[in-house]
Amino acid sequence: MKIRVIVLMVLFAICAHAQEVTKKDNLNFFGGFESNSQWYLNDKPLGVDHPQIPLRSNNYLFLNLKYKNWAAGIQGESYEDQALLNYNPKFDKSDVATYFVQFKNEKIDLTAGYFYEQFGSGLLYRSWEDRALGINNALRGGRVIFKPTSYFTLKSIYGRQRTGFDISEGEVYGVDTELVLSDLFHFDTTELSFGLTYVGREEAITAVSNPDYNSLTNGFAGRIDFNHKAFYFSTEYTIKSRDAVVEVKEQVEHNFIKPGNALLVNMGYSKKGFGLDGTFRRLENMGFFSERNAKGNAYNDRIMNFVPSLTKQHHYNLANIYVYQAQPNVYLSDETLLKTGEIGGQLDVFYNFKKQTSLGGKYGTKVAVNASNWNALGGKFYLPKKDYKTDFLGFGKKYFSDYNIEITKKWSPKWQSAFTYINQYYNKKLIEETYGLVKTNIFGAEATYKFTDSKSIRVVGEHMWADSDKKNWAASTVEFNLNSKYSFFASDMYNYGNDEVEMRNHYYNVGGAFRQKSTRIALNYGRQRGGLVCVGGVCRFVPESSGISLSLNTTF
Incomplete structure (x- = not known):
């Protein structure tokens, strides 16, 4: 491992020297560095204790050289003292992660x-x-x-x-x-x-x-x-x-x-x-x-x-509590839990009402409607032998549905607002292989005011009505962009409807970011709600935690 790290350092030195080479030699060097660190804290009201190693960090350094038709690159990664919570334990310590040589x-x-x-x-x-x-x-x-x-x-x-x-x-x-x-x-x-x-x-x-x-x-x-x-x-x-x-x-x-x-x-x-x-x-x-x-x-x-899950990727916090994961696998537990895959789809419709019309107003109005529905595959299942024969277009028990409408309205050159309604059906027993069924109705509203081209404030309010599980939630967010370099935010999610009074927690976060050319630094303090974090329809589970996080991202 030490030899690989030395190789990475040597390549970095060579690439840094390559920046001095003139462009007429067709030699190009570029790369980047990303660091995501968190200091986990004890949080008695939330009921979590920090891990044995509370300060953790994921770091990535990638370097690339290109000369005419040739290219080469290397990426080193460091997870010290350990990776962030619930990352693959195979991401451990520091080493060369990937490398390549290419002719094109x-x-x-x-x-x-x-x-x-x-x-x-x-x-x-x-x-x-x-x-x-x-x-x-x-x-x-x-x-x-x-x-x-x-x-x-x-x-x-x-x-x-x-x-x-x-x-x-x-x-x-x-x-x-x-x-x-x-x-x-x-x-x-x-x-x-x-x-x-x-x-x-x-x-x-x-x-x-x-x-x-x-x-x-x-x-x-x-x-x-x-x-x-x-x-x-x-x-x-x-x-x-x-x-x-x-x-x-x-x-x-x-x-x-x-x-x-x-x-x-x-x-x-x-x-x-x-x-x-x-x-x-x-x-x-x-x-x-x-x-x-x-x-x-x-x-x-x-x-x-x-x-990936083919559902709308919501930007509201409460809409991402019960988020669907694609179900491609087989699981035959008993007569109430039979899964051999999924069948369903989604439909997106958007329409812009023109300016200077009764519904469009002076600046126009945008309406977006989305509907998604997913079911288990229907067919014949044989237990305890564990066998099945599916119907090609057979719909079994319902996994999930999400029906939503979003209306975006610009009121003036400075003011813009958006209103969203979301109806969700989430079968916890089938999706998570646990128990329960949750039906939710979510309403979200937001407004953005632009003081100047680079200075603005955005305010978001959300509410979820849920008939089971953790019941009702309320949430709010305020974002302030001071200029092209500085931005700040504060948010809170409150599970006020939980039947267990001691579990009626606030999940608050405050932080800010600084941008300078291709470099961004962000600092955040607050609580992480346990559950799924999803990007592009692919998810990973994160546990509840509390702490301070720092991220750095730069390219050169």
Whole structure:
């Protein structure tokens, strides 16, 4: 480990010296540093004690060099003394995390080392990094992208996934092709493309001598993308070969063997002032990991595909208490808890009422309506044998629904407001595999006043009516942007309706940020509500905590 850290420091020195090289030599150096630290405190009213190591920090330094058609990069990470609470424990101490060398021209792109890639929508394969969620499933190996013409692309990958500072036991293979017919036939107003994908995961089977499934799990996908003027349509269908089911973390059911499949359809129409977008998705046993027993882990570790929740990503705090997570996995507990995947979708509609009309007023009015609904797959289930046969378009018990409307109104060059109503249905027993059912109604209102182009204040008020669980909540936020450099905020969430009086807690936070060119520093003090933190439809669980946090982000 020390040798790797020394290598990182040497590369940093070389890159720093490279900044002195003139641009005429075609040498470019860039990078960045991110640090997220927290000092956890005891909080008796909240009922939490700080961890044994209260001061924790996640740090990332990445450096890149580019010379003509060549590029190289390295990322070092440090988690001292430990990573922030509920990050993957494999993120420990300091080490070189990723590195790569790349050659790229108009027709060929060769990468060796760690890399990120996505095939199609990601239903079968996607590798990416999201530090807020603690996800980094880069593949260590090689990638070849061949583009002999403007209308044909071939990608091939091989490697092992990153897991902490190590790599997975399972090997990943992949090939993706895309043919853009609109470029081939020179369509003027239409875009049309087809894609085919293969992904294989090879992992040795050592627990049983004669397994009824293969060490190599194969996945195949086909997709179509079509755009014509204001209309667009895309679809992707994926199948996964027979493999052992993992219902409980690290417990591979060698006698429970099932294939998987997924269907994704998206279509819409968009023009100035109006938009309509609809998405349908069906998942059946589509959890895909580079190691079988990784399925169900709390950190999205070794996940190979991208299955986000297709629901509205709300910016209100209370709307993110009961947040949906996609349900691609199999879990047959008893007659009341039968899951083999999910089926459902969402619909988005927005309309801008024109200025100088009765509903638009002087400055216009924007209305956005969103609806999403998700159910378990319907079919026949056989217990205790543990087998099932699903109906392709069968809807089982309801997981979740979210119906909402948002109205945004500009009253003057300085004043703007927004009003939102949200109705949610959250089946805790099916989604979290615990117990309970929660129905909520949420109302949010906000107003922004601009003193100048760079100075503004934003005030938000929210209320949730919930019929069970922790019952009613109220929340408020005030944000003040002093200028382009300084901003401040204060917020509070109060669970005043909790049936347990001692649990009627305030989750307050105060803080501020400073920005200077490409550098941002933020300081925050307050309480973290326990629950899910989600980015782009992918979530991780965080425990309740209290403390001071400091973040630094800069690029150079």
